[in-house]
Amino acid sequence: MRLGGRIAAAAEVLDDMAARRRPVADALKDWGLSHRFAGSGDRSAIGNLVYDVLRRRRSLEARMGSHVHADLVYGAVLDSGTTADALTAAVEGDRFAPPLPSADRIGAFLAEVRSPDHEPAALADVPDWLAAPLEASLGKDWIEEARALSARPPLDLRANLLKASRDEVAAELAPLGAQPSRLSPWGLRIDPIQGDGRHPNVQVERGFQTGLFEIQDEGSQLAALLAGAEPGQRILDYCAGAGGKTLALAAASGNQADMHAFDADRQRLAPIWDRLARAGATAMVHQPRDDLSGLLGAMDLVVVDAPCTGSGTWRRRPDAKWRLTEAQLRKRMGEQDHVLEQASRFVAGGGRLAYITCSVLREENAARIESFLATRSGWRVVDAEAIWSERLPEASRAYRAERIQSGSVLTLTPRLSGTDGFFFALLTRDAT
Numbered sequence: 350m351r352l353g354g355r356i357a358a359a360a361e362v363l364d365d366m367a368a369r370r371r372p373v374a375d376a377l378k379d380w381g382l383s384h385r386f387a388g389s390g391d392r393s394a395i396g397n398l399v400y401d402v403l404r405r406r407r408s409l410e411a412r413m414g415s416h417v418h419a420d421l422v423y424g425a426v427l428d429s430g431t432t433a434d435a436l437t438a439a440v441e442g443d444r445f446a447p448p449l450p451s452a453d454r455i456g457a458f459l460a461e462v463r464s465p466d467h468e469p470a471a472l473a474d475v476p477d478w479l480a481a482p483l484e485a486s487l488g489k490d491w492i493e494e495a496r497a498l499s500a501r502p503p504l505d506l507r508a509n510l511l512k513a514s515r516d517e518v519a520a521e522l523a524p525l526g527a528q529p530s531r532l533s534p535w536g537l538r539i540d541p542i543q544g545d546g547r548h549p550n551v552q553v554e555r556g557f558q559t560g561l562f563e564i565q566d567e568g569s570q571l572a573a574l575l576a577g578a579e580p581g582q583r584i585l586d587y588c589a590g591a592g593g594k595t596l597a598l599a600a601a602s603g604n605q606a607d608m609h610a611f612d613a614d615r616q617r618l619a620p621i622w623d624r625l626a627r628a629g630a631t632a633m634v635h636q637p638r639d640d641l642s643g644l645l646g647a648m649d650l651v652v653v654d655a656p657c658t659g660s661g662t663w664r665r666r667p668d669a670k671w672r673l674t675e676a677q678l679r680k681r682m683g684e685q686d687h688v689l690e691q692a693s694r695f696v697a698g699g700g701r702l703a704y705i706t707c708s709v710l711r712e713e714n715a716a717r718i719e720s721f722l723a724t725r726s727g728w729r730v731v732d733a734e735a736i737w738s739e740r741l742p743e744a745s746r747a748y749r750a751e752r753i754q755s756g757s758v759l760t761l762t763p764r765l766s767g768t769d770g771f772f773f774a775l776l777t778r779d780a781t
């Protein structure tokens with residue numbers, strides 16, 4: 350396919366998503382099924398264009414002065430470094446190409462990268478209602494922070510130290526461009542996609558199939574590392590889902606912890622057994638309705654990787670950004686309070702409770718910790734900044750810290766840490 354056909358296809362997918370309110374992955378898959386002639390290069394180029402528009406839809410609309418999807422895709426192509434002349438030449442005479450925006454409109458688009466006339470929410474590429482919560486959460490640089498959440502993400506991997514060193518995995522994956530991560534001592538990174546390419550399918554690699562590494566954002570790795578799993582401890586991963594944190598915690602303890610994993614959703618938990626087996630990690634998996642009473646008040650560490658809006662993962666799931674509503678945010682906050690309350694019952698006297706989200710919104714993060722503490726005594730906020738310095742002595746202080754009581758809680762962001770957005774707080778329960 351030529352560029353014009355790819356632009357038309359990306360616009361068609363965006364039209365389909367809007368008309369039928371469908372997730373991006375489903376719309377792209379359907380397009381592929383009904384256009385079997387398109388090769389893998391075409392599919393990845395079209396996917397990149399669709400995702401680029403979704404990430405920066407609002408700023409593209411403001412700069413292009415248009416809501417027409419084809420115009421926005423043209424904008425994304427121009428932003429990727431194609432000059433106006435090259436774009437015009439590429440689509441000239443191509444009967445599949447949608448009408449090219451006028452030369453004036455393209456000129457204005459290129460001139461208006463950060464026009465002061467644009468609304469802050471448009472500059473930040475977020476819905477209007479999120480401007481105030483993001484500013485309250487991320488401070489004066491919130492627009493830059495939000496823009497960093499609109500960029501293409503890297504592909505992060507975690508070396509499974511139960512089976513191989515990071516250097517060994519790095520050597521195996523060097524042909525794929527994997528490099529040691531900046532912050533996580535377990536991490537490897539494949540840089541964000543440039544141009545039309547796609548990330549390698551690392552799941553077909555021998556190293557993945559044999560459990561030498563997992564796919565895990567560096568922020569998620571750091572949250573697991575800061576939680577501080579140690580050999581001999583009794584640990585409960587209370588929102589284990591498919592087990593991303595469980596595997597990292599088990600590896601951090603050298604598989605020497607008494608590890609338990611629970612999730613309220615059987616479906617989400619389903620992949621955990623295969624993943625544990627592949628990684629050579631051991632955990633007792635508890636399904637909903639299992640009797641957990643034997644674990645109450647008995648855990649040295651309980652990890653709550655709470656259900657959240659996922660605002661920290663907008664680089665990977667940009668359609669979620671536009672779908673999120675205030676009502677959903679409030680619903681998540683209620684779930685977070687509930688899950689914190691439930692999980693806290695398992696912490697032993699002198700034990701710790703790690704609260705993690707992949708959101709950057711303060712309401713889901715520090716405010717939930719404050720609310721938890723407001724109605725309870727016998728809990729203290731640990732100084733997470735000090736934990737970072739202790740556990741990551743080589744790493745820069747790549748986070749936003751906030752004081753609560755005499756401790757501190759941390760927010761990681763793409764702009765500050767180069768990771769997905771993550772929140773980390775650690776509480777200790779007074780010894781009884």
Ligand SMILES: C[S@@+](CC[C@H](N)C(=O)[O-])C[C@H]1O[C@@H](n2cnc3c(N)ncnc32)[C@H](O)[C@@H]1O
Pocket residue numbers: 587588589590591592593594595611612613614617654655656657684687688691
């Ligand atoms: C962010 S996801 C967990 C991701 C997982 N820890 C990982 O690293 O792959 C949040 C999980 O919390 C679970 N959850 C929601 N409410 C819960 C509750 N009340 N008790 C336990 N798990 C709950 C959801 O089913 C979901 O799997």
